[in-house]
Amino acid sequence: MELNLNWEYVADTVMGGVSRGKITAAVIKGRDAVQLTGQVSLENDGGFIQMAADLPPEVQALGFTGLEVDATGNGEAYDIRLRTTDLTRPWQSYRTAFTPGPDWGSYRLPFAAFEAHRTDAPFNPANLRRLGIVAIGHAFAADVSVAAVRLYRA
Template sequence: MSVLFAEQSLMETVFDDFSGDAAARWDFVADTVMGGVSSGHIEVVTSGPSKALRLCGDVSTRNNGGFVQARRRFSARWSAEATGVRLSVIGNGARYFVFLKTPHLSRVWHSYRAQFVAGDGWQAVDIPFSMFAPSHMGMPAMVAPSDVNSMAIVAYGDDYDADVTVREIRVY
């Protein structure tokens, strides 16, 4: 579940507006790394006066697969007082996820996950950190936002055509 926002926080900071060399900051990853058959790509596109990151693909659960993602690893720390992430998105009406990772996770496939729907008009979506759930049993509860070192926009878990564009990501 995601919540649309109505006002800006004073602590809000831009995490990525896809300016500069955004293509060098974001990687495309599909389930083919584990034998799946999903396919797709990411591209930096122009959205009005801004740049945006578009994730497209064919998500297939065949052969134990089921994801395509745009992932960014980073070393800069988010504020420990931050309460969530805000996305400016447009899409095809499908369900997407944000996956967060920390260096404390014991398996590469572990993450903290929250979902949102990207409709056919630009919308701002707030996802409080309290809505992120561990992907697997036995994982610790979500850690401090300042521990997050990877974020991904993910099409996951069903057979469908993914098409989501993110114009901006903020941490609030």
């Protein structure tokens, strides 16, 4: 099931960090995509930039195996972070990473691969409400483009 997402840009500046970036809708290597670019900085307790989107209310992930992301990037690892209605704090999420290379690829990320972060709540796909693609972890130039995100069944 293809997800029609309305991406927004979020950075560590909301917490005093100094990372800088942007998201842009563009044709990247022949495909319509949303591109996240910028510089991740660890200064001032920062360290991330991200593109994030709320799932439309009619989307129900129950019964699906995971996410499939069509992406290209600069060979850096990027986090995929999921949030559900079970999470109440902004630092809580379910996380996994992927490393998109210079050519377009489809990356299957099973829900079972996502690890709970700072929560004891088990991941419940029925309550999935938001996803983010995050450049985080070290200082680097971020460049990742996403042409599609789908829910898939095995």
